[in-house]
Amino acid sequence: MQSHLRSDDFIERAMRLWGSTVWRLALSQTQSPHDADDLCQEVFVRLLKDSTAFVDDEHLKAWLIRTTINCGRDLHRSAWKRHNNLTDTFRDTQFEEAVEESESVRAFRESEVGLALAKLPVSTRLIVHLYYYEGYATEEIARMVRCLPGTVRSRLRRARTQLKGLLEKEASHETRE
Incomplete structure (x- = not known):
């Protein structure tokens, strides 16, 4: 064959x-x-x-x-x-x-946002990456990851909330030091 x-x-x-x-x-x-x-x-x-x-x-x-x-x-x-x-x-x-x-990718990965993003679950990080870095619409992402568009929007909203919490926690930790 x-x-x-x-x-x-x-x-x-x-x-x-x-x-x-x-x-x-x-x-x-x-x-x-x-x-x-x-x-x-x-x-x-x-x-x-x-x-x-x-x-x-x-x-x-x-x-x-x-x-x-x-x-x-x-x-x-x-x-x-x-x-x-x-x-x-x-x-x-x-x-x-x-x-x-690339220095910009490395700098981002080592930045507060990059480190916070790395703490998100893989499935959430994937959707954030496809939406913000690759520029796909939620409907396109839904087809790629095989879920409903509402699920993608939900995960994006959850990711934003988690990132905000992680960044605020980091900021308050730094002000105490």
Whole structure:
């Protein structure tokens, strides 16, 4: 049985167009640059092997986002992830140069808002990311995460309340010190 593989040009174009989106979403889900790299690799390997006929670039982007969400869920469910909470102790210089996580992304992740956002549950963080960073409407997000638009709006409202509480708690903690 011969398997279908997409062309190198198709994969390179997809990575050029949507690679950073997939990586940011993966980072949002995993909170680890190394896990985000692994997730991205898995998504693009799946794209390489997939035979979906994409209508346009938006269809491809939606497929990549949906696949990233699914791969992230698979990672969180995996026995390895559940039983091993390892800290990244090694830094690959090639990784550092390639991802260079951009200073703005790194600064945001280390900011009060970024740290507070990291404390939200994965499902809530995912919706916040898709809404605020990728610019999707609640109806589009609902289709991607397979829930009702009202559920997305509810999670966004809950996320805002949780973030406000976390930031206020942090601010009051800093004023006491």
